[in-house]
C-alpha cells in the first residue's frame with residue numbers, strides 16, 4: 001500500500017476529465033487522472049467482436065461553440081475525427097455530425113496523450129485531509145491531492161460525496177440531475193443492412209431510439225449494427241435478462257436490417273447514458289464559501305447533455321479550480 005501525491009486529482013478519464021486535465025497540465029499543474037475503466041473515454045465506448053467493430057456509446061459529436069469547433073478542427077487534422085454526415089433522409093439540414101476515427105474512443109486517446117492516467121482503478125472513497133483530499137483506491141493505495149475534480153455521472157458522484165458536508169443548495173442541485181438509461185445491442189450481420197447512406201437512423205417511437213450501420217460509418221470492416229433502445233424501453237428493461245432484451249431490439253430492428261441475419265450479438269446496459277435533467281451551470285465548485293479544500297464536479301450533466309457539453313464542462317472546471325484558492 002502506498003500513497004501517491006499530486007496537486008490535482010481528477011476522477012474520470014471521460015471527456016470532461018481529460019479536457020480538464022489538459023488545461024490544468026498546460027497551465028503547469030501536476031495532475032493525476034484515475035478511471036475505473038480499462039479503456040479511456042467513459043461513455044465514448046468502442047468494442048470489437050471478432051472482425052466486427054462497434055461504437056456502442058456516443059455515436060457522433062456536434063460542434064457549436066468556437067473553442068470546441070477549433071478543437072474538432074485539430075482532431076480532424078490529427079486524423080482522429082472526420083465529418084460523418086450533415087443530413088440524412090428525413091433530416092435534410094442538420095448540423096455536421098463528426099465521428100471519431102476509427103472509433104469514437106480515438107478522440108479520448110488523443111486527449112490522453114501526455115497525461116498521467118491510472119486506469120482500471122476505482123476511487124472507493126474520498127475524505128478531507130488537512131488542507132487537501134485523500135482518495136482511497138480499490139487496489140489499497142491512496143492519493144493525496146490539494147484539489148479534487150469529480151467527473152463521474154452525478155449519482156455516482158453523490159455516493160463518493162457521502163459524509164462530506166457540501167452546501168445544502170448544491171447538494172439539492174446535484175440530486176435534481178437525472179439520466180436516461182440506454183440498452184445498446186452490438187450485432188454482427190451476414191450481409192449489408194437496408195439502411196440508406198449515411199448509415200444512421202433515429203426513431204421517435206417504439207423500443208428503438210437509434211441504429212448505426214458500423215460498416216457504412218467506416219467503423220467496422222464487416223456488417224455490424226449498433227441498436228440503442230429508447231429511454232423508456234431501456235429503463236423498463238435494464239435489469240432484465242440482457243440477451244433476451246437484446247433479441248427484442250434485434251427483432252424490432254428487422255425492417256432496417258433487410259435480408260441480413262444476425263450471426264452473433266452482445267448487449268451493454270448504460271444505466272447513466274444521457275442526462276435528461278441538467279444543471280444550468282457549466283460545473284460546480286462545491287467548496288466555494290466553505291472550509292473544504294478545492295472540490296469541483298463536472299461532466300455532461302452541467303454544460304449540456306452531449307459530447308460537446310462534457311468537454312466544455314471540463315474546461316470550465318479547470319478554470320474554476322485554477323482560480324480556487326488552495
Ligand SMILES: Cc1cc2nc3c(=O)[nH]c(=O)nc-3n(C[C@H](O)[C@H](O)[C@H](O)COP(=O)(O)OP(=O)(O)OC[C@H]3O[C@@H](n4cnc5c(N)ncnc54)[C@H](O)[C@@H]3O)c2cc1C
Pocket residue numbers: 011012013014015016017034035036037041042043044056057058059060061062121122123124151152153156182184228270272273274298299300301305306307308310
Ligand atoms: C449510448 C449513448 C449514446 C450517446 N450518444 C451521443 C451522441 O450521439 N452524441 C453526443 O454528443 N453524446 C452522446 N452521448 C453522451 C456522451 O457520451 C456523453 O455526454 C459524454 O461522453 C460524457 O462524458 P463525461 O466525461 O461527462 O462522462 P463519462 O464519459 O461517463 O466519464 C466519467 C468517467 O468516470 C469514471 N468513473 C466513475 N466513477 C469512478 C470512480 N469511482 N473511480 C474511477 N473512475 C470513475 C467512469 O469509468 C468514466 O470513464 C451518448 C451516451 C451514451 C451512453
